[in-house]
Amino acid sequence: MRVPTNIITGFLGTGKTTAILNLLKEKPENENWAVLVNEFGEIGIDGAMMTDQGALIKEVPGGCMCCAAGVPMSVAITALLRTNPDRLIVEPTGLGHAHKVLATLTSAQFADYIDLRATIGLVDPRNLSNPKYLENQNFNDQLAISDIIIGNKVDQCHVSDIDTFSDWVTDQNPPKMFSQLVKQGRFPIELLDSHRRDESPSGNIEEHHHEHAEQEPQFQLPPNQQLVRKENKGQGYFSCGWIFGAEVVFNFDDLFSVLSDITAERVKGVMNTTNGCYAFNVSNGVVSVNEMSLDGFESRLEVIDSQLLPWDELESVLKKISSI
Structure with missing residues (x-):
């Protein structure tokens, strides 16, 4: 049986971790969920935040997990699938390459094991008016692969930000399946079962190179060091x-x-x-x-x-x- 899987993506500070924490609190008690967390930093914070929620957490810190031919990501996904979860959630780093993550999850390697559902993209509506974000390729790619768009932090937005979000959603081609303005990353858990748009993730994927450190398992605190x-x-x-x-x-x-x-x-x-x-x-x-x-x-x-x-x-x- 293939495991229902969702990518929850978004740029730095959009509230991905908070959204996942809310979902974990609402998950059916009889279900076991697994979460793959990827972080740009080397420490691994998000997994620690989710520890309280009873899900199986696996982290890939140290940069975009799709690098190094996707090995860190593939190894982590395989390890989580071996636990036979009822659902898998993948949280790429806010600086990650969304198309590469999607391509890995829909590759032949996982075709018999993963049932990829809708990708949910979080965005701070205020960022849609900021050239710093609009000119960032990763920011745009993350929103492009998202089937569902969640405009988070609406309680911190001005009316003009909300209008910009609505105009942006209206202008999307192909259109998004669903969009919603929320606060504190709270959106209906039922959205996870939405089917994704049937599009090939492999097209127009550019090769990328990074300066960040070689990815390796999360390091531990050595003995006798504070x-x-x-x-x-x-x-x-x-x-x-x-x-x-x-x-x-x-x-x-x-x-x-x-x-x-x-x-x-x-x-x-x-x-x-x-x-x-x-x-x-x-x-x-x-x-x-x-x-x-x-x-x-x-x-x-x-x-x-x-x-x-x-x-x-x-x-x-x-x-x-x-x-x-």
Whole structure:
């Protein structure tokens, strides 16, 4: 029996992880879901955020998982399919190559095992008026392969942004199957069973090359070390990630203040604090915080920006507000 599968795509900061977390909370209790998470950064934050939801999570950190002839992605998908899930959700990195991911999932290799349903693309309507995004090939490709478009963060949009979203959807050729404006990434779980448009994903796929690090299994914190740090770069973006030992505790108020002051385009973390374990998500200068039930967890923080930031200075600040 082929496993119903969905790609949930979208650029940095559109709310893909939040949307998947909402779906996991609503999944039927008798179903086992698997989630393949791909992140541009080296640390792997999204999988940690989903740990509480009872799904089987597998991460491919360190850049676009379709690179290296798709080996990291194929290996990860095969491992998840061996667990016989009732549904598979694939979350490519916001800087990933959407056509390549789609081509892998519809290849002969997985034809007998994957029933690919509608691809759901999330977009922040405000980005549809910003040349920085409109001129980005990955941004456009992600929306192009999406059968369903979800305009997320409508509560943060102006009327003009909503009008731009509506005009954009109307102008799409071929037309999208469905579109909806939502907030906090909440859309009907029934959309996952929508059939995808019958189009070949292999056409017009350009070869691409990256500067980012060679993809490999997520690294662990070495014994007797309280933190490790890894950096990545590619497609005009830079990332820096840290893992802190489970014994390291951050002052909650100080950490919230530090994350609020970071000017980077994307900040994610799952951190042990004086108030407990929390997931931090920073996008467009807004810090979202969600309590988690993790215990004895290694804190993880990832920062992504189009500029190379002073990572040493940030690390020094993080040490000062922690128990290191």
